[in-house]
Amino acid sequence: MNEQDFIPTEYTTMVTSGVATWKAPSNIALVKYWGKFSDQIPANPSISFTLSHAATTTSIAYERKEKRNGGLSFDLLFEGKPKEEFRPKISTFFQRISQYLPFLQEFHLKIDTSNTFPHSSGIASSASGMAALALCLMDMEKRMMPSMKSDFFLKKASFLARLGSGSACRSIGGPIVEWGKHHDLTDSSDLVGLPYQGKVHEVFQGFQDTILLVHKGEKTVSSTAGHALMNNHPFAKERFAQAHKNLSRILSIFETGDLEEFIEIVESEALTLHAMMMTSVPYFVLMKPQTLSIIEKIWTYRKLSGVPLCFTLDAGANVHLLYPQKDSNKVLQFIKNELVVYCENGQYICDQVGGGSEKV
Numbered sequence: 001m002n003e004q005d006f007i008p009t010e011y012t013t014m015v016t017s018g019v020a021t022w023k024a025p026s027n028i029a030l031v032k033y034w035g036k037f038s039d040q041i042p043a044n045p046s047i048s049f050t051l052s053h054a055a056t057t058t059s060i061a062y063e064r065k066e067k068r069n070g071g072l073s074f075d076l077l078f079e080g081k082p083k084e085e086f087r088p089k090i091s092t093f094f095q096r097i098s099q100y101l102p103f104l105q106e107f108h109l110k111i112d113t114s115n116t117f118p119h120s121s122g123i124a125s126s127a128s129g130m131a132a133l134a135l136c137l138m139d140m141e142k143r144m145m146p147s148m149k150s151d152f153f154l155k156k157a158s159f160l161a162r163l164g165s166g167s168a169c170r171s172i173g174g175p176i177v178e179w180g181k182h183h184d185l186t187d188s189s190d191l192v193g194l195p196y197q198g199k200v201h202e203v204f205q206g207f208q209d210t211i212l213l214v215h216k217g218e219k220t221v222s223s224t225a226g227h228a229l230m231n232n233h234p235f236a237k238e239r240f241a242q243a244h245k246n247l248s249r250i251l252s253i254f255e256t257g258d259l260e261e262f263i264e265i266v267e268s269e270a271l272t273l274h275a276m277m278m279t280s281v282p283y284f285v286l287m288k289p290q291t292l293s294i295i296e297k298i299w300t301y302r303k304l305s306g307v308p309l310c311f312t313l314d315a316g317a318n319v320h321l322l323y324p325q326k327d328s329n330k331v332l333q334f335i336k337n338e339l340v341v342y343c344e345n346g347q348y349i350c351d352q353v354g355g356g357s358e359k360v
């Protein structure tokens, strides 16, 4: 697979207008993507659980322009209202993908998007948002090329989503998605996220992710700036090698269902991600005191109760609690009793592993 495979040769069907609507979920990385090369090529492979409730739904109403004026033209609405702040990111995305979707300049697009999770909750909407947008664009292209196979449709949607935001390429399929070349994964690619095809132990079915909203404000460092911190990072080489090793280990854990080992890798990946930020130049601490209090509480609870509950973090202060579905009642009680006090306005989101994006 290479970039050229995603440049279309010829459209067979004339399309003048239509509407495409897709819903794409968020995802949570177990082995983290942190560091990238140009064109959104990851510095190491990553693997994630696709979520089910935290999602973005995007609709594109498209109409062929009378004159091909060489420019991209679109209106952007967020929950039905114009949203100027999002325009630059979408414009850059459209420019980046225009060679792969040459029809883009011929249409005026009216994009309307909404999230199931609260806006500015500190949950990244770029993964689900870029994935939903890419799927709508592929929906348009498929109408112009009706012979397109569904496997290609999904691969190209992931390819395009990656160019919008790296982790978005893992939000097309589910329940587990791999992204980035790795020697244990035969068809793995730096260009697309692919649903993991290996055996997965039943303990991971319906695995829970409860997201504690510790800090809902803007992040101190955007993920794009954060990735750049890995260029010339003193520990970059070791970190990238470690991610390869952790990915190999997690693949065998998916098969055996060994939660003790799962916990060790997932928590270590989260802390390593933050350690990379703390040891870069300039350095950042993205955890808040509440993040650390939650981590300590989780460790004590796990020791005393024996419940295989662990945490992971993105590049921010919020904490994702991961645990088997059968332990839900116990863990939710623990969250209410001991962790809610650390959440901003007592807010948290209950989610679980899901199957991937859907056409609406």
Ligand code: DP6
Residues within 6 Å of the ligand: 028, 029, 031, 032, 033, 034, 040, 046, 124, 126, 164, 165, 166, 167, 168, 223, 224, 227, 273, 314, 315
């Ligand atoms: C910490 O995908 O948001 O969540 O490619 O610059 O858009 P860009 O970055 P982004 O990075 C996400 C990093 C992470 C880890 C992960 O999801 O693997």
